[in-house]
Amino acid sequence: MSDLSDPRVLFAAERTLMAWSRTAAGLMAFGFLINRSELLLPHAAARPAAGMWIGIAFILMGVALCALSAVQYRRAVADLRPVEIPPGYWVNLSVFASAVTGLLGAALVAYLATG
Numbered sequence: 001m002s003d004l005s006d007p008r009v010l011f012a013a014e015r016t017l018m019a020w021s022r023t024a025a026g027l028m029a030f031g032f033l034i035n036r037s038e039l040l041l042p043h044a045a046a047r048p049a050a051g052m053w054i055g056i057a058f059i060l061m062g063v064a065l066c067a068l069s070a071v072q073y074r075r076a077v078a079d080l081r082p083v084e085i086p087p088g089y090w091v092n093l094s095v096f097a098s099a100v101t102g103l104l105g106a107a108l109v110a111y112l113a114t115g
Contacts (some may be wrong), residue, residue, distance in 0.1 A: 005083050013076040014094050021098045024062040027059035028105045031058025035112050052112065059109050066102030071097045 035055025077091050085091060 005081065007084055007086050007089075009084050010080055010086075010089070010091065014091075016076075017069050017073040017094050017098060020065060020072075021094075021101055024069070024098075024105070025101055026063040027062035027065065028059045028108065030068075030111075031055040031062065032108065034058060045060075056109055056112055059105055059112070063102045063105040063109070066098045066105065070098045070102075071085065073098075079081055 032055060035052050038049070038051030039056075073095060077085075
C-alpha cells in the first residue's frame with residue numbers, strides 16, 4: 001500500500017503506462033516499416049521474406065508491450081488507497097487506450113501475414 005495520500009502517484013503511474021504505449025506504437029510502426037521496406041528492394045522477389053518476419057516480430061513485440069504495461073499499471077493502481085484517486089476519475093481510460101493500440105497491432109499482424 002502507498003502511504004503518500006497524493007493523487008500525483010496515480011498520475012505518475014498513468015504517465016508511465018502512456019510512455020510504454022508510445023514505445024509500443026513506435027515498435028509497431030518500425031515493424032511495419034521493416035515489413036514494407038522489403039518491397040522497395042530491387043531483388044525482393046529473389047530473396048526470402050526475412051524482412052516480413054522481422055517486421056511482424058517487431059509488431060508482436062509492441063502488442064506484447066501494450067498488454068504487459070497495462071497489467072503493470074493495474075497492479076500499481078490496485079496498491080493505491082481511495083484518497084489517492086480523485087473522485088470520478090476514470091483510472092481505466094489509459095488501459096483502454098493501450099488495449100486498443102494492442103488490438104490494432106494484432107490486426108496489423110494479421111493483415112501483413114495474410115499478404
